Amino acid sequence: MTRKSILLSALLSTTLVAGAYAADLPAGTxxxxxxxFTYRVLDEFSSFDPQVVEDVEGANVVRDLFEGLYNQDADGNLVPGVALSHTVSDDNMTYTFTLRDNAKWSDGKPVTAGDFVYAWQRAVAPELASPYAWYMELMSIENASAIIAGEKPITDLAVEAPDDHTFVVHLSQPLPYFAKMVTHGTTFPSPKWAIEAHGSEWTRPGNIVSNGAYVLTEHVPKERSVRERNTMYWDNEHTVLDKVVTLVIGDDAQALTRYRAGEVEKTDIPAGQYPALAEEFPEEAYALPRLCNYYFTFNMSDTGPEAFKDVRVRQALSMSIDRNVIVDQVLQGGQFPAYTFTPAATAGFEVPDVAYAGMTQADRDKIAKELLAEAGYGEGGEPLSFTYLYNTSDAHQQVAIVASQMWKQKLGAEVTLENQEWKVFLENRGAQNFEMARGAWCGDYNEASTFLDLLTSPSGYNDGKYSNARVDELMTTAKSSQDTQPLYTEVEQILADEMPVVPVYHYSTNIMLKDSVEGWPINNVEQNWYSKDLYKVAGE
Structure with a gap:
């Protein structure tokens, strides 16, 4: 069979292999x-295991410790990782990746195509129960769905290694954005020998074997972790940062105080403080569009409140949220009011018209009261009361307080606010142990399906258990469609009508970053950053 080349271009590959895409230092630096480089995170990481990690901050660490087929550059474009290039068969169903011959694990073993086969099989193995197993289904890998369902053995996953430097993937249907999906941690290679030797403790310092630019040398849960340069990394000579230290600081204000004191070089900006900090630190305060959404999810499963099974209640709660107040007066960090689930920053996505987005807030409030009354709740009806669950954070707390006040004042709803530590929150939300919960999603790749697939019936992160056959059908069709916008528009319109989630805002990255730190990918809306691309300049 003839193949059409989807090379990242011979010239680009040659340049990258020469080392220019690591920390690319301007002349005279x-x-x-x-x-x-020392930075702060809000919570403890979910895991350092690439097939298990499920949080954004954990994924940032995994990108340092492990390297997949492709990486991203500062603008979010694909650049070679372990793979130098790939080709696609004429029917767009088979991807063949050519791996570099100088990639090594931190213990000196070569990185081979077999390591990818092992990792991808591991990701769909029912016994691992990876929280991202569904992602492998989204990639349309042949037999992935049947394996996850326990109907076929993991060895039936349609991935193969004809030789150490060739990795082949067979799809069940064409997927135009497949190559973009392999920058995600779930697809990174894993060291079979280390996992078999240490079991669930294989990611601990001293046990872990990784193939990225850094190795994990210290980890004190809920306090700090340290990663240092991996001398076996194929491009180690062009890596500049020697050490990356992560401090877990659960209070935004305390983190900012430690930033001011020079103890951390990057931290999130507390809600509402961006304008003042931008004025005080014009070279260090950033508000950048980010490929993430923030929403409230209703528990629509059998364990959810009866009230939330009525679409009018869900619509009323959504319409009565004044999103402009939340982004302009509470957060004040360049966030965007959201009336669709998919952010406008998503590549190739045109934000569709949804009826309630074009209304004034006064009109939305009026309709919300009418809808709630029609459903038999509120003034003259049953009192509407529920618990809203969110993970501990000053910003999340402020949003929760403001939203609950809006619901109280406009609809008479009594809302109990409950916050939980990150891992406990994830467990309870994933097990439907909530009534309404905070949700947020950052794109795993830059295409609208990374958001809309979340609300399909089989999605592993459809925590509210919303199910709509038409949505499922449209998203399945979109995977092989050359014109996805009409499909995505209809999905967004269904979501606006049925309101299984309440879109609140689309993210802006609000960070403080010391001006001595260079190389941050400010133009990458996914904000996928790699420590190997960063460096620190001397002070004046």
Whole structure:
């Protein structure tokens, strides 16, 4: 069979192999003597295992420890990782990746195509119960769905390694954005020998074997972790940062105080403080569009409140949220009011017209009261009361307080606010142990399906258990369609009508970053960053 080449271009590959895409230093750069980058995170990581990690901050660490087929550059474009290039068969059903011959694990073993076969089989193995197993289904890998359902053995996953430097993937249907999906941690290789030797403790310092630019040298849960340069990494000579230190600081204000004191070089901006900090630190305060959404999800499963089974109640709660107040007066960080689930920053996505987005807030409030009354709740009806669950964070708390006040004042709803530590929150939300819960999603790749697939029936992160056959059908059709916009528009319109979730805002990245740290990918809306691309310059 003839093949059409989807090379990242011979010239680009040659340039990248030469090392220009690591920390690319401008001529005359005066580097700082200490190349240690220290930054803050809000919560403990879910995992360092690429097939298990499920949080954004954990994924940032995994990208340092492990390297997949492709990476992203500062603008979000694909660049070679372990794979130098790939080709696609004429029917768009078979992808063949050519792997570099100088990639090594931190213990010196070569990285082979077999390591990818093992990792991808592991990701769909029912016994691992990866929280991202569904992602492998979304990739349309042949037999993935049947394996996850326990109907076929993992060895039936349609991935193969004809030799150590060739990795072949067979799809069940064409997927135009397949190559974009392999920058996600779930698809990174895993060291079979280390996992078999240490079991669930294989990711601990001293046990872990990784193939990325860094190795994990220290981890004190809920306090700090340290990763240092992997001398076996194929492009180690072009890596500049020697050490990356992550501190878990659960309070935004405390984190900002430690930033001011020079103890951390990157932290999130507390809600509402961006304008003042941008004025005080014009070279260090950032508000950048980000490929993420923030929403409230209703528990529509059998364990959910009876009230939420009525679409009029869900619509009323959504319409009565004044999104402009939340983004302009509470958060004040360049966020965008959301009336669709998919952010406008998504590549190739045109935000569709949904009826309630074009109304004034006064009109939305009026309709919300009418809908709630029609459903038999509120003034003259049953009192509407429910618990809203969110993970501990000052910003999440402020949003929760403001939203609950809006519901109280406009609809007479009594809302109990409950916050939980991150891992406990994830467990309860995933097990439908909630009534309404905070939700947020950052795109795993830059295409609208990364958001809309979340609300399909089989999605592993459809925590509210919303199910609509037409949505499922449209999203299945979109996977092989050359014109997805009409399909995505109809899905968004269904979501606006049925309101299984309440879109609140689309993210802006609000961070403080010391001006001595260079190389941050400010133009990458996914905000996928790699420590190997960063460096610190000497102070004046």
């Amino acid at each position: 005066d580097l700082a003597a200490d190349q240690t």
